[in-house]
Amino acid sequence: MQITPTRLEGIALVEPTVHGDARGFFAETYRQNVFAEAGIDHDWVQENHSRSSRGVVRGMHFQTDPGQDKLVRCARGSIVDVVVDIRRGSPTYGQWEAHELSDENMRQVYVPVGFAHGFAVTSDTADVVYKCSWYYVAETERGIRYDDPDVGIEWPPGLELKVSDRDRDAPLLRDVADELPYEYAAR
16 A cells, blocks of 8 residues: 655545456455554544535544544545645644545555644535544544634535534634644644
């Protein structure tokens, strides 16, 4: 598999080697030693699976103290996966990037603590599976608005977005900036 850093420091795009023939395919989606060699060394403690329909937006979410690193993949269908840098003092603070994840390209995105994460479903149905470095704790769950004008995420054009009340009513990044527990540390 190939693990490639992206424009936002800390984010990595993972592309497994797929072995396919007329019967189907086989792909190794996680191998601890390969990830460790790329600087992603975790004992994953939780794995989540969500199913959503076309246009559903989930995000932009993050956990505070201690936070959650995530390894995200789309096991069925396709999504546009989005991350926003929310590390105070980062040269890319408030910037975002997006990656298409699908059951065909089999890409994964590694999202470390200090980034808000979300996605939009671009297929009829999508199953998103992600590993977490720490357990979900409801009291530490936070988010920023998916359509924060200062961040300016460009969701897929022509997609009728379906957003939960919680995500629609989330605060703007500028309104929670002083409360963010994440400080940028150059690697």
